[in-house]
Amino acid sequence: MNERPELTRNQTLVLSKLEGQEGPLSAYQLLDLLRDDGFRAPLQVYRALDKLMRAGLVHRLESLNAFVACSGHAHAHAGDVTAFAICDQCGQVIELSDRLVSERLDEWVSKTGFKPTGAVLEFRGACAACQARAA
Amino acid sequence: MNERPELTRNQTLVLSKLEGQEGPLSAYQLLDLLRDDGFRAPLQVYRALDKLMRAGLVHRLESLNAFVACSGHAHAHAGDVTAFAICDQCGQVIELSDRLVSERLDEWVSKTGFKPTGAVLEFRGACAACQARAA
DNA sequence: CGCAGTTGTGTTATTCTATTACGTATGCCA
DNA sequence: TGGCATACGTAATAGAATAACACAACTGCG
Structure with missing residues (x-):
């Protein structure tokens, strides 16, 4: 059903941070978590999130301005x-x-x-x- | 039921702008509309909105980051x-x-x-x- | 092959949204 | 009178998201 699309390095990194987390993370929290992986600008996070959301792998929580990995099942x-x-x-x-x-x-x-x-x-x-x- | 609380000048101004509007307005749109009335800083708007929301006279739309007057009835x-x-x-x-x-x-x-x-x-x-x- | 089209990337700057911090004024009431 | 709660004004800052520009990699196609 959901053809898992090929993810790029950045998208994979963002998704894995979200999956390794109980709760939601804001875009800027993600950015901070990914500095060691070479992330430097918000846009890198937002672009990855955008792709992941359109793929249905991540949800945005409007009332928190934050993002969660889609709980699989x-x-x-x-x-x-x-x-x-x-x-x-x-x-x-x-x-x-x-x-x-x-x-x-x-x-x-x-x-x-x-x-x-x-x-x-x-x-x-x-x-x-x-x-x-x-x- | 809803005791209409006494509103201050600022609160009244914000509410009236929202009521005179078909759709929702953002805090900064409100600020711009109220410059002529002496508003100079976002906080003046946010404080009024906060009060109005707690009084149930205004709603916040999370998916728009904007505010609407509560439709009376x-x-x-x-x-x-x-x-x-x-x-x-x-x-x-x-x-x-x-x-x-x-x-x-x-x-x-x-x-x-x-x-x-x-x-x-x-x-x-x-x-x-x-x-x-x-x- | 050459070339256009799409997608992803990196960087800088900017816009939009919201709050913190500080000082002041006012009314209430014990 | 003093203490408390509420509102106000201003400046500064934090937090969230996008715009603009340039470049790299891949695809399909004439």
Whole structure:
């Protein structure tokens, strides 16, 4: 389904930093992590991120201005929305995707005559582990 | 229900600019619009916006880094999520709020053990008018 | 082969968005 | 009166993203 495209050196480096990370990273955090690998300018990061996002390997979290590696298994079907649950305590991000929910949301919005082409769905709160820790 | 808090001069100015506008405005656009009223620094805008958002009179659109006046009538009950449908053609923003949808989404997310305290729901696409125009 | 088209790269500079820090003024109320 | 909370003004800075320019590598094709 998802033909893994050939990644260049820069793209591979960015992706591996994101994958070796629990939570999301900002573009500038990535830049700092990659200085030893020869990165010097934001654009190098942004260009790699752009490619990775279009390949569906990385997601952008709008409410954080940050990026996460796509959590493998949950590869949504084309057209399905992906939602994110972002823990404000530990920073972990859970990826959610569900065809039924997608369809219902689509119906809901379409009732107004609006035709959605994309969606940003981000929940903020506390993950299970952090709730337990707080109790 | 929503005690309209006393607004200061700056807050009133910012709110009125947002209300006199079809679509969202960025903080710096607001600043430019308010130079004649004595605004000189971004902070003046951000501080007013902060207050207005906490009062529920203004919403921030994460996917645009911009702000809209809360469309009056659709004042959600406490706990209800507000979603936004943003037209990528004309910039208009439709505000959506529905108790049932809120509950369903909450259930969906909570299934993972995550406890949401807030949500960012933004749909991008084409509003009814712009679809008609394109046809 | 030569050449155009695409993609990726590196660098510098700039724009846009948002916050920190510091000082001041005002109203409230104990 | 003093302490506290809120708002204000200004300057400086941090953080996020893009524009502009030049070059290298690869592809397909006449």
